[in-house]
Each structure stands twice: as C-alpha cells, then as structure tokens.
Amino acid sequence: MKKINLSDEAWAVLEARSYDPFAYLGRHPEGSGVVVRAFKPRAEKMWLLPEGGKAMPMARIEGTDFFEKQWKSGDLDRNYRLRIEQADGHSWEEEDVYRFAPILGEMDLHLIGEGNHFEKYRIMGAHVREHGGVSGVSFAVWAPSARRVSVVGNFNHWDGREHQMRVRGGSGVWELFIPGLCEGETYKFELRSQHGEVFEKADPYAQQMELRPATASVVHNAKAYTWSDDAWVDNRAVLQAADKPMSIYEVHLGSWRRQADDGSEYMNYRELAHQLVEYCQWMGYTHIELMPVTEHPFDGSWGYQTVGYFAPTSRFGTPDEFRYFVDYCHQNNIGVFLDWVPAHFPKDAHGLARFDGTPLYEHEDPRLGEHKDWGTYIFNFGRNEVRNFLIASALFWLDEYHLDGLRVDAVASMLYLDYSREEGEWMPNKYGGRENLEAVEFIKQFNCLIHERFPGAVTMAEESTSWPMVSRPVYLGGLGFTMKWNMGWMNDTLSYFENEPIYRSYHHHALTFSMVYAFTENFILPFSHDEVVHGKGSMPQKMPGDDWQKFANLRLLYTYMYTHPGKKLQFNGLEFGQWPEWNFDVSLSWDQANFMPHRGLQLMMRDLNHLYRDVPALHEVDFDGAGFQWIDCNDAEQSVLSYIRRDKNGGPVVVVLNLTPVPRDHYRLGVPLAGHYNEIMNSDAKTYGGSNQGNAGGVAAEEKPWMNQPYSVSLTLPPLSCLIFRPAQA
Incomplete structure (x- = not known):
C-alpha cells in the first residue's frame, strides 16, 4: 500500500466533485516514465494488463480506493486493461474509462453553444459506438451549473463516485465514453449542484426509457432497423400537397383498442x-x-406532459417497434403525424425541471417560467441550447422515425406572455408588449428547418387566437406553419348544432360566419379529443332531440364538415358516435359500433371519407376562395344552407343542408350547369339509419334561373340532412 499526499484533482475525484477526472485518472507522464491511476470503490486488488504484456499489480493509495502503477517511459501510447478483484474473490477485466480521448469535437461544441447543432441527437445522450478500437457507449449531457456529473447504472451499482464525466471547457457539456456497455443498458445521470445537493436525472436525449413508474433511461442503438417505405417518403411532397385530400384520424394509442378482455393490457406498436x-x-x-x-x-396527461423528447413511450414497446408502426403505415399509404409539445414540460424530479440544480430549460421567474393552469414549466426560448434542444427533437422524429409532420400543441400559450395570466402575473417584452418574441423566433426557425430538410412534411398549429399569418411562409412575415387548426369554426359549429332546431334560425350566422375568414389561413377543421372530455359530453350527448335526431344531427354535422373548405381531423370514437365521453384509461366502446344507429354513422363516415378522396371538388381547392361559392346563405327562416365546391378546373359539386327535422318538398335550388345531377351523398339514407327520403338518386336541372344561378332543380330535402349533387357530365 502506497502512502501519498493527494492533489486537489485527486480529492475532487475522491469526493465525487470533479470537473475533470481525466486530470488525475488514466495515464499520465510522471518523471521519466508513466503512471496509470484508477479509482474503483469496492475493489480489493487491481492489476494493470498492458497489451501484449504480463499482468502487473497496482498499489492502493493508503486510505483511498485509488490504485496506481508506474510504467516505463516507452509505453505512453500503449493500450492496457484493468483487472479488478473484490474482497469476496469475484474478479473481472475491463477497459480503463479514463484512457479514452473525447468524442465531441470543437465544432460540435461551437454549434451547441450557438444553438445551431440540429442533429444533436446524434451526439448527445447515449450512443453505441466504436471508439479507440473498442466498442462501448458514449454519454453526453448539458449541465453547465453542475459541480459534477456521473453516469450511473447497474454496471457501477448506481454509484456516482465511479464514471465521473468531464466537462468540455465552458460549453457546459459533460461527456464520457464507457467501453463494454451495449444496447439495453439502463442508466441515469447523477449530478451534484453548486449547493452540494446530489440527485439523479433521466437523460434529456434518451432515445428509450423504462416503462413507468420506473424512470431510468435505456441505451438504444437506432442503426438496427431497416426501413421499407422509400416509395412513400420519396413521394411525400406530392401526397401531402395542398391540393390532395387529408382526412386525419386522431388516435390515442392507449385507449383506441386494448388487448385483454378486461381492457387492462395495451397492444404493442x-x-x-x-x-x-x-x-x-x-x-x-x-x-x-x-x-x-x-x-x-x-x-x-395523455402524453402532453413529456419527459422524453427523443423517446417513444415504452408503454407500447421498443423504439424499433414504433419504427415498424410508421413503416407499416407508409407501406399501406397512410401518413403518420405526431402531436408534439414544445410549449411546456412537467416538474417530475427525474425530468428537465431544475435539471442541474438551476432553472436550466425553464425561466427562473415564475411570471415567465410556469403555467399555473397545467402545473408545468415553460421553456426558455431565448436560450440557444434550449431552442436547439427542441428543434433537434422536432427534426429527430422526422429523421429517425420518418414521420410526415408534427401537430404543435398549445401554440397560443407560446405566443403570448399573458396567456392565462391575470394582471401583474406576467412580464411584458422589451417593447412593452404581450408577445413572446423569443418563442415567435423559435417557431419561425422550427418551421423553416422542417420544410427545408423534409420536403412535403407538414406542420400544424393548434392556435386559437387571431394571431395573423400563422400558416403563411416566414419569408412573407408569417409563422411558417403548413396549416392551422380552425378552432373558431369548431366552436361556432358545435355551438350551433347544440341548439334545438327550432332556435337555429336565430343563430344562422354561426354557420355562415366561417366563410368570412375561411381563406385567411390554411385551415384544418378539427373535432378533437378536447371536445369529448372533462364534462363536455360525447358527440351524441351534445346533439339535441331524441336518439334518432341526435344521430341525424351527427350525420349532418360530419357531412357539413367534409364539404366545408379545409382539411379534416376526427378523433377516434367520434366516427361511430360512442355514447360515453372519451376515457383515456379504457378502450373505445367498440361493441356499440355493431349496432344501429352507431353502425349507420360509421358506414356513412366510411362512404364520406372515400367520397372526399375520390371527388376533386371536395379537396383540391381548400385554401382559396375559388373553391367555394354560396348558392344561398340567407335562408335562415328555413335553416337551409347551400353552396358549391369546385375543383381546380372549376368542376362543381352542389351541397345543400337542411338543418331542421322538417322535410322540405319541392325546394328549389339554383345550380350552375344544365343536365342531370347525381345525388352522390344523402346523409338520410336508410343504410345510415336515416328516414330514406331523397331524390331517387338524382335530379334534372331546369332552364329556370334561381338564386343567381342560370339553372335550378326541385329537391326533396330530408330532415336533418346533407345532400351532395354532382353534374353527370363532371
């Protein structure tokens, strides 16, 4: 046993507070030779195993778990291993962590500091790689205010004294390569704050995490999966163009359908x-x-309180199984969007909150840094590294998982500093305004990079205010989103349909008003999960009347939605009108879909989706006034609406809505062309659970001008119905 006075670097390692354990551990010139030092708690004996040489016992430094061995001068660059023996006689060999050079280059650190390392997910976190001729896992984490960071896991008994990381200059990035580790290893980072507190955190860049309630990160090797969706990805810019149909099925994977009869088990990806x-x-x-x-x-939280911005939830399987999910969808010509949450994050102890003992990802001042309504922290969009973290996350999902776009949650909460705050609870920007200038710049950069790097990818804003040009390009002064959820249309439409039909004539403007602003943005019409939860009632519960009228109203509502300009989004369960409100913790009420009237509604939605895809006039010109023309928007007395949808060549379909349960015979409607009009959709069909009134499949136009149209037809309007007509020659 060797007795020696310890240096400051040695004490820092021994007390687990080292910024740079490499300054003391590993191989160092000493005098005319070399010294190798190692630190291994619980070791009884250690040997140095030089490459091609004999094992040499290492001396323990008295009173410590340090071991060292003097070596001859010619062996400065010679590889070596360590043999460790514990008091119980158990022994093993391993590489010396502290003999390996850094992995992150100066350019990496420079770009991270600038906030412009858009593929940070390739270097931060944990990555299986070859380094110095040895296989292992590299770890990197940003924690600029930490006094010490260690990698902990089963491989070191979760002991933060081992595998202390080194900080790279003033970047705040800590890194370490641990040879011998492989995919599937669980780990966390143990941090010591400036005030001396020691705590563990999950890896912000982890690409896999343990199944809750466990909170460790898991080493994942993304290179193992082979994709088979080239045909879809290569053609995505065409498939998702503005003139193509987009009928989105919003899905909560945990409740769409469950595996076990009692609903207790999730299905996997x-x-x-x-x-x-x-x-x-x-x-x-x-x-x-x-x-x-x-x-x-x-x-x-339904997923809206994220801790793993680079990890698909382990509730449904592994990252590669999620890749399979997306791949299989693409092979079958179905696109996949992800709901992404950059507005806020939860306060869970293992997550991003106070990550290095300070407000790192969030603002320190609660007037800027907390959402009291949600009990969450707000990202500090003005900090380069935080902005970079989020943009790298967005790009990661499109790159590593081939996703076709992102729906960005709670955009309004990002744009406004006074969002859901009373006077005195928020801080104005530098100009005295309520706009969050840093968040606006982040959103613009996010959209520019998505569209630049992934042509055809879609970004969608859940934004409910009058902020202008949300879905206009950044170079024109917009925020750069591809589309925006039309929350005004959704609220007005549901408010109208919740009225008893006898009162609807007094609220006629609620349906016509949407056309005043319909083309100011590229809109998606959403009936989302938010409308059928928290006491708002299911869709059938919202509708007035008896059961027959409730479902007639629903069929009318959905056909109105599909004939109104804008892309479509419908939450799972709405398509067959399940009676109960949505519950995240149980499967949808699929048994109801086997019986009328739910079955009829589902069959109508099926036909409506296919009709929407097959008829260009219903989808080609969604974002321009040339695709829409009122026939009559003023028949409030009878609560009838009628309009024309046109394709790019001007080809029309005629839509007429009867918004009361009163059938209307001989209703004269102006039409744009002569000839026969086929009735291509009747929401009152018997198959759908309706009264089966209608026009026997079509009507012939008369040369009788009406409603500012050169021709007209005499129609039977069924109760609470939508009819769609298409000229036979179209």
Missing part, C-alpha cells in the same frame, strides 16, 4: 399498426395523428 391500418383503410382515412407518444410518466 406492431399489433396497433396492423389493426389501425386495416381499420383506416376500410374507413378511408388518409392519415393517423398520434396523441403524444413521447415518453411521459403520467397516463392521465
């Missing part, structure tokens, strides 16, 4: 892929939008 694709193909949806599958600790 592979099972969900096969069943969802089969269902969506039958129903005619073009896309699936997943409520957040980014890893989250609390089921009741």
Whole structure:
C-alpha cells in the first residue's frame, strides 16, 4: 500500500466533485516514465494488463480506493486493461474509462453553444459506438451549473463516485465514453449542484426509457432497423400537397383498442399498426395523428406532459417497434403525424425541471417560467441550447422515425406572455408588449428547418387566437406553419348544432360566419379529443332531440364538415358516435359500433371519407376562395344552407343542408350547369339509419334561373340532412 499526499484533482475525484477526472485518472507522464491511476470503490486488488504484456499489480493509495502503477517511459501510447478483484474473490477485466480521448469535437461544441447543432441527437445522450478500437457507449449531457456529473447504472451499482464525466471547457457539456456497455443498458445521470445537493436525472436525449413508474433511461442503438417505405417518403411532397385530400384520424394509442378482455393490457406498436391500418383503410382515412407518444410518466396527461423528447413511450414497446408502426403505415399509404409539445414540460424530479440544480430549460421567474393552469414549466426560448434542444427533437422524429409532420400543441400559450395570466402575473417584452418574441423566433426557425430538410412534411398549429399569418411562409412575415387548426369554426359549429332546431334560425350566422375568414389561413377543421372530455359530453350527448335526431344531427354535422373548405381531423370514437365521453384509461366502446344507429354513422363516415378522396371538388381547392361559392346563405327562416365546391378546373359539386327535422318538398335550388345531377351523398339514407327520403338518386336541372344561378332543380330535402349533387357530365 502506497502512502501519498493527494492533489486537489485527486480529492475532487475522491469526493465525487470533479470537473475533470481525466486530470488525475488514466495515464499520465510522471518523471521519466508513466503512471496509470484508477479509482474503483469496492475493489480489493487491481492489476494493470498492458497489451501484449504480463499482468502487473497496482498499489492502493493508503486510505483511498485509488490504485496506481508506474510504467516505463516507452509505453505512453500503449493500450492496457484493468483487472479488478473484490474482497469476496469475484474478479473481472475491463477497459480503463479514463484512457479514452473525447468524442465531441470543437465544432460540435461551437454549434451547441450557438444553438445551431440540429442533429444533436446524434451526439448527445447515449450512443453505441466504436471508439479507440473498442466498442462501448458514449454519454453526453448539458449541465453547465453542475459541480459534477456521473453516469450511473447497474454496471457501477448506481454509484456516482465511479464514471465521473468531464466537462468540455465552458460549453457546459459533460461527456464520457464507457467501453463494454451495449444496447439495453439502463442508466441515469447523477449530478451534484453548486449547493452540494446530489440527485439523479433521466437523460434529456434518451432515445428509450423504462416503462413507468420506473424512470431510468435505456441505451438504444437506432442503426438496427431497416426501413421499407422509400416509395412513400420519396413521394411525400406530392401526397401531402395542398391540393390532395387529408382526412386525419386522431388516435390515442392507449385507449383506441386494448388487448385483454378486461381492457387492462395495451397492444404493442406492431399489433396497433396492423389493426389501425386495416381499420383506416376500410374507413378511408388518409392519415393517423398520434396523441403524444413521447415518453411521459403520467397516463392521465395523455402524453402532453413529456419527459422524453427523443423517446417513444415504452408503454407500447421498443423504439424499433414504433419504427415498424410508421413503416407499416407508409407501406399501406397512410401518413403518420405526431402531436408534439414544445410549449411546456412537467416538474417530475427525474425530468428537465431544475435539471442541474438551476432553472436550466425553464425561466427562473415564475411570471415567465410556469403555467399555473397545467402545473408545468415553460421553456426558455431565448436560450440557444434550449431552442436547439427542441428543434433537434422536432427534426429527430422526422429523421429517425420518418414521420410526415408534427401537430404543435398549445401554440397560443407560446405566443403570448399573458396567456392565462391575470394582471401583474406576467412580464411584458422589451417593447412593452404581450408577445413572446423569443418563442415567435423559435417557431419561425422550427418551421423553416422542417420544410427545408423534409420536403412535403407538414406542420400544424393548434392556435386559437387571431394571431395573423400563422400558416403563411416566414419569408412573407408569417409563422411558417403548413396549416392551422380552425378552432373558431369548431366552436361556432358545435355551438350551433347544440341548439334545438327550432332556435337555429336565430343563430344562422354561426354557420355562415366561417366563410368570412375561411381563406385567411390554411385551415384544418378539427373535432378533437378536447371536445369529448372533462364534462363536455360525447358527440351524441351534445346533439339535441331524441336518439334518432341526435344521430341525424351527427350525420349532418360530419357531412357539413367534409364539404366545408379545409382539411379534416376526427378523433377516434367520434366516427361511430360512442355514447360515453372519451376515457383515456379504457378502450373505445367498440361493441356499440355493431349496432344501429352507431353502425349507420360509421358506414356513412366510411362512404364520406372515400367520397372526399375520390371527388376533386371536395379537396383540391381548400385554401382559396375559388373553391367555394354560396348558392344561398340567407335562408335562415328555413335553416337551409347551400353552396358549391369546385375543383381546380372549376368542376362543381352542389351541397345543400337542411338543418331542421322538417322535410322540405319541392325546394328549389339554383345550380350552375344544365343536365342531370347525381345525388352522390344523402346523409338520410336508410343504410345510415336515416328516414330514406331523397331524390331517387338524382335530379334534372331546369332552364329556370334561381338564386343567381342560370339553372335550378326541385329537391326533396330530408330532415336533418346533407345532400351532395354532382353534374353527370363532371
């Protein structure tokens, strides 16, 4: 046993507070030779194993768990290993962690500091790689205010004294390569704050995490999966163009359908892929939008309180199984969008909150840094590294998982500093305004990079205010989103339909008002999960009247939605009108879909989806006034609306809505062309559960001008119905 006075660097390692354990551990010139030092708590003996040489016992430094060995001068660059023996006689060999050079280059650190390292997910976190001729895992984490950071896991008994990381200059990035580790290893980072507190955190860049309630990160090797969706990805810019149909099925994977009879078990990503694709193909949806599958600790947050911005939730399987989900959808011509949450994050102890003992990802001042309504922290969009973290996350999902776009949650809360705050609870910007200037610049950069790097990818804003040009390009002064949810249309439409029909004539403007602003943005018409939860009632519960009228209203509502300009989004369960409100913790009420009137509604939605895809006039000109023309928007007395939708060549379909339960015979309607008009949709058909009134498949136009149209038809309007007519020559 060797007795020696310890240096400051040695004491820092011994007390687990080292910024740079490499300054003392590993191989160092000493005198005319070399000294190798190692630190191994619980070791009884250690040997140095030089490459091609004999084992040499190492001396313990008295009173410590340091071991060292003097070596001859010619062996400065010679590789070596260590043999460790514990008091119980158990022994093993391993590489010396502290003999390996850094992995992150100066350019990496420079770009990270600038906030412009858009592929940070390739270097931060944990990555299986070869380094110095040895296989292992590299770790990197940003924690600029930490006094010490260690990698802990089963491989070191979760002991933060081992595997202390080194900080790279003033970057705040800590890194370490641990040879011998492989995919599947669980780990966390143990940090010591400037005030001396020691705590563990999950890896912000982890690409896999343990199943809750466990909170460790898991080493994942993304290179193992082979994709088979080239045909879809290569053609995505065409498939998702503005003139193509987009009928989105919003899905909560945990409650769409469950495996066990008692509903207790989730299906995995592979099972969900096969069943969802089969269902969506039958129903005619073009896309699936997943409520957040980014890893989250609390089921009741539905995924909106994310801790793993680079990890698909382990509730449904592994990252590669999620890749299979997306791949299988693409192979069957169904796009996949992800609900992504950059507005806020939860306060869970293992997550981003106070990550290095300070407000790192969030603002320190609660007037800027907290959402009291949600009990969450707000990202500090003005900090380069934080902005970079979020943009790298967005790009990661499109790059590593081939996703076709992102729906950005709670955009309004990002744009306004006074969002859901009373006077005195918020801080104005530098100009005295309420706009969050840093968040606006982040959103613009996010959209520019998505569209630049992934042509055809879609970004969608859930934004409910009058902020201008949300879906206009950044170079024109917009925020750069592809589309925006039309929350005004949704609220006005549901408010109208919740009225008893006898009162609807007094609220006629609620339906016509949307056309005043319909083309100011590229709109999606959403009936989302938010409308059927928290006491708002299911869709059938919202509708007035008896059961027959409730479902007639629903059929009318959905056909109105599909004939109104804008792309479409419908939450799972709405398509067959399940009676109970949505509950995240149980499966949808699929048994109801086997019986009328739910079955009829589902069959109508199926036909409507396919009609929407097959008839260009219903989807080609959604974002321009040339695709829409009123026939009569003023028949409030009878609560009848009529309009024309046109394709790019001007080809029309005629839509007429009877918004009361009163059938209307001989209703004269102006039409744009002569000839026969085929009735291509009647929401009152018997197949759908209706009264089966209508026009025997079509009507002939008369040369009788009406409603500023050169021709007209005499129609039977069924009760609470939507009729769609298409000229036979179209």
